[in-house]
Amino acid sequence: MLFDIGWSEMLVIAVVAIVVVGPKDLPRMLRAFGNSVGKMRRMAGEFQKQFNEALREAELEDVKKSIDEVRGLNPMQGIRNSILSVEDAVKAPPVAKPAPEPVPPPATTAAQPDPDAPPAVAAPAKPIALVNEPPKAVEPVERTGT
Secondary structure, eight states: OOTTOOHHHHHHHHHHHHHHHOTTTHHHHHHHHHHHHHHHHHHHHHHHHHHHHHHHHHHHHHHHHHHHHHHHOOHHHHHHHHHHHHHHHHHSOOOOOOOOOOOOOOOOOOOOOOTTSOOOOOOOOOOOOOSSOOOOOOOOOOOOOO
């Protein structure tokens, strides 16, 4: 079906064409109409062909670009460059860095004993056993004084 036209609608168009144009000029008019439809179809086909061709060229350009990028990718060259940079770093003489300036220790203030406080008595230190030996008996020491 052309343009969703049914048989009854085509019959009405044919009857109107016969009445308006007449039976004598109808074949010439139908031939001209057919030629016009053919030209329009050829023009539409040519437009579609050019459109598809332009689309293919655009796709081909994208494919060519991606192929060129892949061809330009050389993993061995990247590895060589990395190895050469490491070799250069190893061969280069070490750079002498200046010694850092010593940082003076922070000033501490000695604690001044309070003159009113009683003198502090230090507790005697207990010896620490460094070996796994049983503890020895300690003799008591006499205290003198207080």
